[in-house]
Amino acid sequence: MPTRVIAGKTVEVDAEGFMTNPNEWNEEIAVELAKEEGINELTPEHWKVINFCRQSASANGKAPTLRAITSGTGISTKELFALFPKGPAKKVAKIAGLGKPEGCV
Amino acid sequence: MKKIVILGAGTAGTIVANRFKRILDFNQWQVTLVDPDPVHYYQPGFLFIPFRMYSEKDVIKPKRDFIEPPLRLIQSKVEAIDADHNRVHLADGTVLPYDFLIIATGVDIHPEETPGMLDGEWGKSIHSFYTLPTSQALRDVLRTWKGGRLVVNVVDNPIKCPVAPLEFIMLSDWYFHQQGMRDRVEIIYATPLSGAFTKPVASQLLGELLESKNIKVEPDFMIERVDPEAKKIVSYDEREIEYDLLVTIPLNKGADVIGKSGLGNELNLVPVDPYTLRAKAHPNIFVLGDASDAPASKAGATAHFSIDLFTEHFLDYVETGELPPYFDGHANCFIETGFGKGLMIDFNYTQEPLPGRYPLPGIGPLTLLQESEFNHWGKLMFRWMYWHILLRGMELPLSATMSMAGKWKV
The missing domain is CATH 3.50.50.60 (FAD/NAD(P)-binding domain)
Incomplete structure (x- = not known):
């Protein structure tokens, strides 16, 4: 498993750059990863989504889907796309140090 | 008499019922399928209809052709699943108690x-x-x-x-x-x-x-x-x-009745343990085919492989209450690529599709992730195997778990 250094900490990542061990994550890492994804500042709204995803993943063992995020946070899909442009579910999972969300296949 | 109720008589419901027919003693077991639609659809064939490669007659047959006594088939809508009391309520008021419930209601x-x-x-x-x-x-x-x-x-x-x-x-x-x-x-x-x-x-x-x-x-x-x-x-x-x-x-989405009965997630899919397909909330409910939230391909091949393994372990489970993690998420699919060619992919929960060769006993290797005419014919031949072998619960010469043999590491 490849590793990389984010915010001064060495963490395990997969081939697509998703962290593979959620326990290695911290908030500094989130800030750094968000910048890499083109989000320069994490607002309280961003954190609400990140924290929900962390909790959901620790309860279910996997990153939540977009639909689960909207129903769990009350934030609409449209707003999620504004907060995390392009693929919100995937982007949040990456920033929150969770594995890649399980898509189709 | 122990009772198994199977909701849905599509690909997964029909295959598992015919597997039960082979492994259960019907002096001790009763198996009942419930489905509102009398027609069985060969769903992979829908793809070919817009291009006039298949017509309606190629993709429909009566469900009764595949479900024969001692299996029971009730043509009815399901009103509710009362999982706390192990019973199913049908639209006509009939109540079906069960020892084991198989949910095979698919997605639409x-x-x-x-x-x-x-x-x-x-x-x-x-x-x-x-x-x-x-x-x-x-x-x-x-x-x-x-x-x-x-x-x-x-x-x-x-x-x-x-x-x-x-x-x-x-x-x-x-x-x-x-x-x-x-x-x-x-x-x-x-x-x-x-x-x-x-x-x-x-x-x-x-x-x-x-x-x-x-x-x-x-x-x-x-x-x-x-x-x-x-x-x-x-x-x-x-x-x-x-x-x-x-x-x-x-x-x-999964069937409305799943959501209505409080058994589903936001898409009416039933949360299961992906390695046994047992419902997380109910140890006597199994979810086969497309109706679960397992991160496997929603495809007939996946249903077939998982049911092969499920029925292998079912009687042991009834006796001991224990199940090994038997299912690896194995799927394989022919992909039509046009001009009379096709390719094939073979993968599971952890192994992504790779190029290489897929060994098929008696017929020869199929190419993985590479176009060939043979793969196209394989796909068309599969319709015959579906109606005559697969639905009737007979064995295909394919391994139910994925093998790395023939795959190229890239």
Whole structure:
């Protein structure tokens, strides 16, 4: 498993750059990863989504889907796309140090 | 007498019932299937109907042909599943108590979940091919279509048969060539995925294949609404794609009764342990086929492999209450690529599809992730195997768990 250094900490990542061990994550890492994804500042709204995803993943063992995020946070899909442009579910999972969300296949 | 109730007599329900017929002593067990529809559909065949490669008679047979005594088949809608009291309520008021419940109600398309999709243009400029009537309506439109921009859009994942949209696109490309009008058709694939497919190696190889066929992929496109008057689809991040003909794979959801009975997630899929397919909340409920939230392909091959293994372990489970993690998420699919060719992918929960060879005893190796005419014939031959071998619960010479033999490490 490849590793990389984010915010001064060495963490395990997969081939697509998703962290593979959620326990290695911290908030500094989130800030750094968000910048890499083109989000320069994490607002309280961003954190609400990140924290929900962390909790959901620790309860279910996997990153939540977009639909689960909207129903769990009350934030609409449209707003999620504004907060995390392009693929919100995937982007949040990456920033929150969770594995890649399980898509189709 | 122990009772097993199977909800849904489609691919998974029928296969598991016929497997039970082989392994259970019917002096001690009773097996009852419930399904509102008397017709069995060969769903992989819907893909070929718009291109007149198959017709209705190729894809339907009476369910009764495959479900014979001592199996019982009740034609009825299910009103509710009362999992706390181990019983099922049918629409006509009948109550079916069970010791074990098999949920095999699958998933269906829900075009009403996307604003605008059903507002006047459904069946006219907006089509699908995931049901028999939609595939026939699309066939009728393609027959007289003069060309323009064809947009194929997947609303959200998971969907039944994740490769079907790609196959549809490549078969369209072939069809328009045959009709001598490919130069008058622009083909765009708008997908919520970041590429042609989910997993990196297959996504790259399939992406290159689409490019070589002059098919444009619009990745990360999460549709918010259809504007049927302006004939365009609009994504949540406000990208717009105009179309002359829209072929959509609408949101796929599990059966309403799953949600109504409190057994499902936000898509009415039942949460299960992916390695045993046992419902997380109820140890006497198993979810086979497409109806669960297991991150396996929603495909007949997956249902078949998992049911092979489920029935192998079922009687031990009844006796000991213990189940090993028997299912690895194994799936394999033929992918039609047009011009009489096809390719094949073979993968599981942890191993992504790779190029190589797939050993098929008695017939010879099929090429993985590479086009060949043989794969196309394999796919067409499969329809015969489906009706005559698979549904009847007989063994195919394929391993139910995935093997790395023949696969190339890349």
